[in-house]
Amino acid sequence: MINVGIVGASGYTGLELVKMLVTHPEFHLKYLATTTGDTVIEALHPSLVDVITLPVDKASIDSVVEHCELVFLALPHKASMGFAKDLIAKEVKVVDLSADYRLELETYERIYCEHEDKNNLDKAVYALIEYYREELKKTKLVAGPGCYPTATLLGILPFIPYIDPKAPLFVDAKSGLSGAGKKLSQTSHFVNINENMFAYAPLRHRHGAEIAEKIEKIQGVKLNVNFVPHLIPVTRGELVSVYATIQEDIDPIEVLKDHYKNDPFIRIRENPVDLKSVAGTHFCDIFATKNENALFVSASIDNLLRGASSQALVAANLMCGLSEGAGIPTIAYVP
Numbered sequence: 001m002i003n004v005g006i007v008g009a010s011g012y013t014g015l016e017l018v019k020m021l022v023t024h025p026e027f028h029l030k031y032l033a034t035t036t037g038d039t040v041i042e043a044l045h046p047s048l049v050d051v052i053t054l055p056v057d058k059a060s061i062d063s064v065v066e067h068c069e070l071v072f073l074a075l076p077h078k079a080s081m082g083f084a085k086d087l088i089a090k091e092v093k094v095v096d097l098s099a100d101y102r103l104e105l106e107t108y109e110r111i112y113c114e115h116e117d118k119n120n121l122d123k124a125v126y127a128l129i130e131y132y133r134e135e136l137k138k139t140k141l142v143a144g145p146g147c148y149p150t151a152t153l154l155g156i157l158p159f160i161p162y163i164d165p166k167a168p169l170f171v172d173a174k175s176g177l178s179g180a181g182k183k184l185s186q187t188s189h190f191v192n193i194n195e196n197m198f199a200y201a202p203l204r205h206r207h208g209a210e211i212a213e214k215i216e217k218i219q220g221v222k223l224n225v226n227f228v229p230h231l232i233p234v235t236r237g238e239l240v241s242v243y244a245t246i247q248e249d250i251d252p253i254e255v256l257k258d259h260y261k262n263d264p265f266i267r268i269r270e271n272p273v274d275l276k277s278v279a280g281t282h283f284c285d286i287f288a289t290k291n292e293n294a295l296f297v298s299a300s301i302d303n304l305l306r307g308a309s310s311q312a313l314v315a316a317n318l319m320c321g322l323s324e325g326a327g328i329p330t331i332a333y334v335p
Helices: 012-021 061-067 079-089 105-111 129-136 147-162 206-219 252-259 305-319
Strands: 002-007 027-034 055-058 070-073 093-096 141-143 169-175 225-231 238-245 266-268 284-291 294-301
Touching: 002 012, 002 061, 012 027, 012 305, 027 061, 061 079, 070 079, 070 305, 079 093, 093 305, 105 206, 129 147, 129 305, 141 305, 147 169, 147 206, 147 225, 147 238, 147 252, 147 284, 147 294, 147 305, 206 225, 252 266, 252 284, 294 305
Parallel strands: 002 027, 002 070, 027 055, 070 093, 093 141, 169 225, 266 284
Antiparallel strands: 169 238, 238 294, 284 294
16 A cells, blocks of 8 residues: 545545545555644544544644655645645655646746746646656656646647637636635625626636646647636536637547547547536546537536546556556536
8 A cells, every 4th residue: 555645635625635545445545734733634524524534733744754655735826835845855756736836937937926946847747647647657746737727628639730820719617616615705605606607817817828838838839828717606517618710621529539539537428518427526528519610619527526636646546656547436426
């Protein structure tokens, strides 16, 4: 068994990691921590009563090194890099769910803050599994993609060779409320989100820059990405619709089927995708169609799993030489 830990166990992504690691065939969940500690996991998450009992410590580098061969950092941006750089120096494998290692330096500092671990930034592997599978097997530092970029990139990347690079790319994204985290805000207050829907940070959201950067990095094409996220009154799930202009006649479904023929967690759908079919799973469902030179691509994921925790766990599996699907949920929360 491989001893693993979670720093940031109090949040939704931390909870999802605990739920998967409890039954993982090769990973032994040995260590849990938050910034304050002094509790137990079932007190933080009452749904875990009689499932697992484990102390939650105040996070420290020495404790992680003592207990873990690999650690998941489910922390906010800026907080993660402070932990990661010391852990990497002590040969602990790190899977970071924050934004701290997922972008190029110039992009990160433009949209987040000054980076405190520039030496390790170039060593991180972006955990978009289908595009970095082999690199993930060799790295000691994983950068988890954002949830919106995950769904967007998995949907649009197969079509980049056919897209007119001079035409703008429009991304209309909708996410459940859990994507905003546990902290209450004005927009996540029940009376504001119930029976309501609204865009936030349209054309200015940080994930737009991440999407554009990764398209250029993976496919070598620079596109004008126009990204508009929306909050919708559901707990979990994410639906991303991408609109593009293509330069040649293609069969969108066949392009997808051929591109992802060897990827077990991508499901190509013949009809528009929905949230329920992927909720509680690691699957990404994708549908595409066209009208002359207008392309429509729609992708759905569970924002907490494929958009964060299960993608992190797959990356950890690959880092440790395990089966990609070890411990990964595949049964959707239906009905």
